[in-house]
Amino acid sequence: MTKRMVLPGLSAIAIVTALYLALGSSPDVFQGDFVRIMYVHVPSSWLAFLAFGVTALGSALWLWRKTIVWDRIAEASAEIGVVFTALAILTGAIWGEPVWGTYWDWGDARMASTALMLFVYLGYLALRSATPDPIARARRSSILGLIAVVQVPLVYFSVTLWRTLHQGQTIRPDGIQMDGSMVAALLGGLAAFTLLYFSLMVERVRLARLEDENTISDSVAAGAAVTSPNLDGIS
Amino acid sequence: MNSALVSLRGVGVRFGPTPVLADIDLDLAPGEALGITGPNGAGKSTLLAVISTLLRPAAGTVSVFGSPVLRRDLPGVRRRIGMSGHEPGLYPELTLLENLALVENLVGDVRMSAMQVLEVVGLAGAAQRRASTASNGMQRRTDLARLIMTRPDLILLDEAHASLDSAARDIIDRLIHRTCEAGGGAVVVSHDRGVLGRSVDRVVEVAAGRLT
Amino acid sequence: MTRATASGFWKQALSIARRDLMIESRGGEVFGVVLPFAAVAVFVVPLATDALATRLDQLAYPVFWLVGLLFGMQVALRQTGTENLTQRRTLALMGIDPAARFAGRSLAAAILTTGVMLVIAPLVVLFYDPDSIPDIWPSLAAIIGFALGLSMLSTLAGDVTVGLRTRSSLAPLIVAPISVPLLIGASQTLEALIRDRSTMAPALLLTVTVLSLAVTGVLTAPALEEATT
Numbered sequence: 001m002t003k004r005m006v007l008p009g010l011s012a013i014a015i016v017t018a019l020y021l022a023l024g025s026s027p028d029v030f031q032g033d034f035v036r037i038m039y040v041h042v043p044s045s046w047l048a049f050l051a052f053g054v055t056a057l058g059s060a061l062w063l064w065r066k067t068i069v070w071d072r073i074a075e076a077s078a079e080i081g082v083v084f085t086a087l088a089i090l091t092g093a094i095w096g097e098p099v100w101g102t103y104w105d106w107g108d109a110r111m112a113s114t115a116l117m118l119f120v121y122l123g124y125l126a127l128r129s130a131t132p133d134p135i136a137r138a139r140r141s142s143i144l145g146l147i148a149v150v151q152v153p154l155v156y157f158s159v160t161l162w163r164t165l166h167q168g169q170t171i172r173p174d175g176i177q178m179d180g181s182m183v184a185a186l187l188g189g190l191a192a193f194t195l196l197y198f199s200l201m202v203e204r205v206r207l208a209r210l211e212d213e214n215t216i217s218d219s220v221a222a223g224a225a226v227t228s229p230n231l232d233g234i235s
Numbered sequence: 236m237n238s239a240l241v242s243l244r245g246v247g248v249r250f251g252p253t254p255v256l257a258d259i260d261l262d263l264a265p266g267e268a269l270g271i272t273g274p275n276g277a278g279k280s281t282l283l284a285v286i287s288t289l290l291r292p293a294a295g296t297v298s299v300f301g302s303p304v305l306r307r308d309l310p311g312v313r314r315r316i317g318m319s320g321h322e323p324g325l326y327p328e329l330t331l332l333e334n335l336a337l338v339e340n341l342v343g344d345v346r347m348s349a350m351q352v353l354e355v356v357g358l359a360g361a362a363q364r365r366a367s368t369a370s371n372g373m374q375r376r377t378d379l380a381r382l383i384m385t386r387p388d389l390i391l392l393d394e395a396h397a398s399l400d401s402a403a404r405d406i407i408d409r410l411i412h413r414t415c416e417a418g419g420g421a422v423v424v425s426h427d428r429g430v431l432g433r434s435v436d437r438v439v440e441v442a443a444g445r446l447t
Numbered sequence: 448m449t450r451a452t453a454s455g456f457w458k459q460a461l462s463i464a465r466r467d468l469m470i471e472s473r474g475g476e477v478f479g480v481v482l483p484f485a486a487v488a489v490f491v492v493p494l495a496t497d498a499l500a501t502r503l504d505q506l507a508y509p510v511f512w513l514v515g516l517l518f519g520m521q522v523a524l525r526q527t528g529t530e531n532l533t534q535r536r537t538l539a540l541m542g543i544d545p546a547a548r549f550a551g552r553s554l555a556a557a558i559l560t561t562g563v564m565l566v567i568a569p570l571v572v573l574f575y576d577p578d579s580i581p582d583i584w585p586s587l588a589a590i591i592g593f594a595l596g597l598s599m600l601s602t603l604a605g606d607v608t609v610g611l612r613t614r615s616s617l618a619p620l621i622v623a624p625i626s627v628p629l630l631i632g633a634s635q636t637l638e639a640l641i642r643d644r645s646t647m648a649p650a651l652l653l654t655v656t657v658l659s660l661a662v663t664g665v666l667t668a669p670a671l672e673e674a675t676t
Contacts, residue, residue, distance in 0.1 A: 063670055116624045116627055117624075119620075119623070119624035120621075120624045120625060122620070123617070123620045123621040123624065124621075126613075126617055126620060127607065127608060127611075127617060127621065130608070130611045130612070130613045130614075130617055131611060133250055135249075135250070136674060139670065139673065139674035140607050140608075140674050140675075142670075143603075143607055143667045143670055143671055143674065144604075144607050144621065146663070146667060147603060147607075147625070147663055147667065148625065150659055150663050151625045151628070151656075151659070151660075151663075152625075154628040154652075154655070154656050154659065155624070155625065155627050155628055157628070157652070158627055158628035158631040158632065158652055158656075159627065159631070161631065161635070161648055161649065161652055162631045162635065165635055165638075165639075165648075165649075287536075287540065289536055289539060289540070289676045291673070306669070309542075310542035310543075310544060311542065313539060313540045313541070313542045314540075314541065314542035316540050317540065318536065318537070318540055320533065322533045323533070324531065324533030324534045324536070324537050326466065326470055326534070328469070328470045328473035328474045328527065329466075329469060329470065329473070333469065337462065337466050338541065340458075340462040340465075341459060341462050341463075341538075341541055341543055342541055342542075343455075343458070365473070381537075385541070
C-alpha cells in the first residue's frame with residue numbers, strides 16, 4: 001500500500017466498522033430502528049461545523065501569511081462542509097418524518113440555522129467560482145470567510161431566540177435513552193467521518209495544487225500574447 | 236534608506252497563472268521624469284501600478300520616497316503620489332467643480348481651491364457642468380486639475396496624453412516640469428515614443444514583462 | 448496601518464457619505480427606481496393571495512421586513528453608488544482610510560434605506576390594515592438599526608464582489624442568509640412592542656449584530672481595499 005493510500009484506507013476501514021456498529025446496536029425504546037439514522041446525521045453535522053471552522057482558519061491564515069496553501073485548505077474545507085451540511089439536513093428530514101411526524105420543524109433552531117449556514121457557504125463557493133484570478137479569488141473569499149465566521153454564530157443565536165419567542169408545540173419525544181452499543185455506534189460514526197474528512201481534504205488540496213500547476217507556465221510572460229500584426233493580410 | 240525617489244529590485248508580478256512582470260530593476264532619481272514605453276500588453280500599466288503601491292508584487296522589493304513600502308505607512312506614502320490615466324474616474328452625476336470640491340474635502344491640505352484650479356486648466360466656464368455631459372477632454376483636464384490641486388511629489392501618468400489637445404498636453408508637461416523642479420519625480424507611460432520625447436528625461440522600454 | 452485621526456476618520460467618512468447622497472440626489476436611482484419598485488412589491492403581494500379570504504393584516508409585518516430586506520440590499524448595491532476601479536484607486540492614492548470609506552458608504556446607504564422603509568411603512572398600513580401599530584419612536588430605532596446593519600453587510604458584500612460579472616445576483620446571495628440576525632432582531636423588536644412584551648432580547652441581538660458588522664467592516668477594510676484596487 002502506498003503512503004497516499006493510508007488515510008483513505010483507514011477511512012474505509014473506519015466506515016465499515018461504524019456501519020457494523022450502527023446496524024448492530026440495539027434499537028431505541030421510542031424511535032426503534034430510526035435511531036440508526038442519527039449515526040449518520042450527528043457525524044455529518046459535526047463535520048459541517050469542523051469544515052467551516054477550518055475554512056475560517058484557512059481564510060485568516062491566508063490573509064496573514066499569504067501562502068496559497070491556506071486558500072486551498074479554506075476552499076477544500078468549504079466544499080466538503082457544504083456536502084456534509086446538505087447530508088445533515090437530508091438525514092435530519094428523513095429521520096424527522098417518522099419520529100417527529102414532519103420533515104421540517106420550524107420549532108427546531110438547529111435545523112433552520114444549519115440550512116442558513118448551507119446558504120452562507122454556497123454563497124462563498126459561488127464567489128470563488130465567479131473570480132477567475134487565483135490571487136483575487138483568495139483575497140476576496142478569505143474576507144468573506146472571516147465575515148461568515150463572525151456572523152454564523154449570530155445566525156444561530158438569532159434563530160434560537162426567534163424559536164424561544166415563539167414557543168410552539170414540542171412534538172419530539174424525550175431524549176434518546178442510550179445504552180452502550182448506541183454510544184459505541186455514535187462514537188464510531190464520529191471517528192469514521194472525521195477520518196473521511198481528513199482524507200477528502202488531503203485529496204482535494206492535492207487536486208487544487210495540480211490544477212494550479214497545470215495552468216501556471218513560467219515561460220509565458222506578458223506581451224508574448226500580443227505579436228506583430230501581419231500587414232500583408234490586410235488587402 | 237536610499238536617495239532614489241522610487242527603487243524597484245527584482246520585481247515580479249503574476250496575474251494568476253500568467254507572469255506579467257519579471258526581474259524588474261528600476262530607479263527614479265529626485266527631479267527625474269522617466270518614460271516607460273512598449274507594445275500593447277507588455278506590462279507597462281502593471282509596472283506603474285507597482286510603483287504606485289496599489290499592486291504589491293509577488294517578488295522583489297519596492298521602495299518609494301527612500302524606504303520600503305510598509306503597510307502601516309501606506310496612507311502617508313500614497314498621499315504623496317498622484318496618478319492620472321486615460322480614464323478620468325470622475326463621478327458622472329457631479330459637476331466638474333463638485334468633483335474637485337470632493338477632493339478638497341477629502342484631502343484637506345490643498346494648494347488651490349477647486350474653483351481656482353479650474354481656472355488654471357481653462358475650465359472655469361464649465362465648472363457647473365456635470366461630468367457626464369462634459370467631453371472626454373474636459374474630464375481629463377479636470378483630472379489633471381486634481382493633481383495641480385494636491386501637488387503630489389510623485390506623478391504617475393498612464394497614457395495620459397492620449398486624445399488630448401496640445402493645450403492639455405502643455406498642462407501635463409508643465410505639471411511634470413514643476414514637480415521635478417521641486418525635487419519630485421514623474422513616471423509617464425505611453426506606447427508612443429514621440430509623446431514621451433518632449434516630456435521626459437529618459438525612456439525605458441518594457442517588452443514581454445521585462446525591461447530592455 | 449496609520450489610521451486617520453479620529454476627527455480625520457469622521458471627516459473622511461462624512462465626505463464620502465455626502466458624495467453618495469449628492470450622487471443620489473442627481474441620479475435618483477433609489478427614490479426614482481428602487482422605491483417605486485418596492486412599492487409595487489407591497490402592492491402585488493395581496494394579488495398573489497386570495498385577498499378576500501386571507502387575513503392580510505397578518506401579512507403586514509412580514510411583507511414590510513421582507514421588502515425592507517430585499518430593497519435595502521438593492522439600495523446598498525445600487526449601480527450609482529458603486530465606485531469604478533479608477534475611482535477606487537484615486538481614493539486609495541489620496542490616502543483615504545479604507546475604514547472611513549466603508550463607514551461613509553454604509554452611512555449613506557443606511558440613510559437611503561431608512562428613507563425607503565419610512566415610505567413603505569404607511570403603504571403597508573394602508574394596504575394591509577394591521578391590527579395594531581407599534582409606538583413610533585422605538586419602531587424608528589429598530590428600522591434605523593436594521594438599515595444600518597443591512598447597509599454595512601451589503602456594502603461589504605458589494606465590495607467583495609465588485610467587478611465580477613455575476614455581482615448583481617451574487618452579492619444578494621451572500622447578504623440574505625447572513626442578514627437573518629438583523630431581520631429577527633428588528634422584526635421581533637417590533638413584534639414585542641405590538642404585544643407589549645419586553646424588547647430587551649431582540650433589541651440586544653440587533654445592537655450586537657450591528658456592532659459586530661461595524662467591527663468586521665473596519666477590520667477587513669484594508670484587506671478589501673487591497674483586493675479591489
